[in-house]
Amino acid sequence: MKSITNVQIENELQKSALTPSRRNFLKTAGFLAVGIAASNADEIVPSASAQARSGPYIDPDYHQLDSWVVIHQDGTATFYVGKTDCGQGTGTSFRQLMSDELDIAYDKTTCIMGSTDITVDQGGSGGSTAMERDAWPMRRAAAEARRVLLDMGANELGVTVNQVAVSDGVISVKADPARKVTYGQLIGGKKFNVTLTGKDINAATGAAPVKPVQEHKIVGKSPQRYDIPAKVDGSLKWAVDVKLPGMVHARNVKPPVAGAKLVSIDESSVNKLPGFVKVVSKGNYVAVVCEREEQAIKAAKALKANWEKPATAPFPKSDDLFTFMRAATPTSTAKPILVGNPDTAFAGAAKVIEADYDIPFQGHTAISGAHATADPSNGQMTIYSNDMKSYGMRRGVATFLGIPQEQVRVVWMEGPQGYGRTAADDAGCEAAYIAKEIGRPVRMQWMRDEETAWDSKAPAFAVKVRGGLDAAGNLLALDYHAISADYNHLGYNEPDSVLIAQLMGVRRNPVPAGSSATPSEMYAIPHRRMAASVVSLPLIWETPVRTGNLRDPNGPQSTFAAESFIDELAAAANADPYEFRMKMLTASTTEDATFRRARSIACLKAVADLYGWDRRPSPKARATGDIATGRGLAYTFRNNTVVAQVAEVEVNRRTGHVWVKRLACAHDCGLVVNPESLRHTIECAMLHSLSRTLHEECQFDGAKTTGVDWITHPTLTHADTPEKIDVVLVNGDPNPNRPDLAPYGGGETACKPLLAAVANAIYDATGVRLRRVPFRAPRVLAALQTAKA
Amino acid sequence: MSITLKVNGSTHTVDVDPSTPLLYVLRNDIGLQGPRFGCGLGQCGACTVIINGNATRSCVTPCSAVKSEVTTLEGIAKSGKLHPLQQAWIDEQVPQCGFCQNGQIMTAKAMLDKNPHPTDAQIREGMNRTLCRCMTYYRVQAAIKRGAKMIADAGTAEKEVVA
Ligand code: FES
């Protein structure tokens, strides 16, 4: 059977005329038997044009087994899950887990994700929860389907359920394997009509238990990702590719400076342009709509509008940001975590060192501009979007437009990376708003400058850390204080904080407090104080410097400071950075529920072995020549996933250019579903952080963001790519008799330690400590020269 | 204005403003979705097509300036068989989101067509302006080496058959 994706199915629906064979295909692919209200399903074929899948769009019921698993007459199965994939191959992993629970061959299954009217609401993606949380109800539903099928099969074969076996969707009598019946024969094309229990979707379960790890067949193996072939042969239809009859193109006209007020629009500057349809504007929101894409782009550039600059500066210059942040009165400070008596310990310490670390705002800056296509046909609203939280978008759009949720559906399709709160949220509401205004399908896309300048940013951090060593070089006391510029942190798809709403004058109330972060490590440090505060920039609304979640929202920043400082302490103690850390991990024997201490030790050991760590204090003895080499280590965890990384660098002393030549990573996230796809995700997560380490910074003058393209906002390139990346997947469970731990999150932890690993390697190579990200060549060169002077 | 373009072996006549970037004509008039909008500025490569053997950024190429045949990602498979680079991309499981991969594959193809045995340094240099925000570079480079070998092996096999 050919593998299909929900996007392909949706594509089929978009073809205005389905051929009979396509209909049969859809039927055999089980699309028509999907566990949604029969009336809705019945409408799918007769009205199989793009805009005709008319609502209302009733939520699929997660208590119905039919909402999760559909078995077809040919013995294949389709899984429906309320998740999306940002490019990490989670769909393939869901299929593996569910195939094993159902006892069906992996290649006889397909997985449909994230379209709000046909898949249950698991919230889409976020928080690296795909395997850790959301795969559980999927697994339990598939296990329940297997249980029900075994009952049916035994009944059909005239034996008890204990007398049958199942393999690959075929149930047979153990004593007489010739007597058998297939899943397809038992239920193909029909519904289970089985109700699951559970107070919420995460708890959804039938009577069947999930299988123990030892019984997994495809889980733990690495089938290739099913989404990849269509991504390399050009056949995949992405969210950007949706074309609908009568569709027009919209482009935003953003305020020229942050906080500007729209005074007037001169429509005559564009209304004679070819293809002009309309200027849509409310408050400070402005968009131009034209028949063709290039016409909309031209018209949006040509539109003349008067804007009034704000009286006060919206933010300091980015060069002054950290001074500003350190001087600002916090909008909130979390209650510090206190262990022992740090003040007394510092007073008695043999050596006290202190350092400040600065991490600027860093954006998502997706490879393409945010986009969405909205279709207002039939009095409903369908949004085609790559937003990772399609369900939230549905709720957000319905509230924003003031229409019932049942009239809105969001069809999730593939798109450029979605690591958190991207501008896809904003583009969805914009497309829907304009579509409602003009009554035609609208395709909205942000241009490069908008994406780079206005997409949400990870908060900037200014961190101060102080440490006290005893005479033997043991860390007695640690005092950590992080300040993040995260006040009014954006939520996902909030109808009162998406950019269009802000520009229209909506103000979320109360203002979200934002968050800061303390380090995540298992070091035994007898005395510590960990504090975290949030500060605000002067302008918090309608600003391009707006914060939202980016792939572990605060982790890379706090871990940069924490693990750089541990290295500084190791150097102050004249200790090997690995041994200094290991001593603090082994100094305690207390454990938590997921054995993070033992697993931290295991990861640190594993990465040292993998890299071939040479034990000696940093910095390395200075060699002559332009190129200095060094290695750096960093470790952390995120929730229950533990990661240790080593970076090896070459620093050009003459130019300041840094090349990370080699990376090694030890990663323990419990049960691994697809090792190859996890390895690839880890590689890319490390390189994403490498890009943040070496290049990325959202820069601004006192009025606007100045990074608007790939020249003014550089990113990692092919030339920066390490020569070698090694990843080892660790099982650091201290109990050797346990088959495995549960699966924990795999998407984000690997982003966290890399900045510090690189900084530590640069220190090892040059003896110069970089405490301000990113390490662009001029900054590195300046630091090298200052050190020399 | 009426513009005639030859794309992947077939001829299309479209009625558009001559300054319209080739990208929009390919995507919106001819219905090809391999080339994609990434920046519209010639900086990222997501829109890459091949014209006269050169990797060409269709977002900054006016359609009226195109005189030769255009090849897109959809046009590099031959008789139902993926181009060796596409196969190498699957073997190496290169994409994360995949959005940039049109640019990676088409730029690599144009590079290998000119230089079938690039060194690592030449690969880095040749691919350097083709961006990926999911940071799949490491595997892109591995896939280029694998694809180059597949092409060379296929060439050797062909020669053997001829001999
Ligand atoms: S879209 Fe053409 S180079 Fe970026």
Ligand code: FES
């Ligand atoms: S794979 Fe996502 S941008 Fe390259």
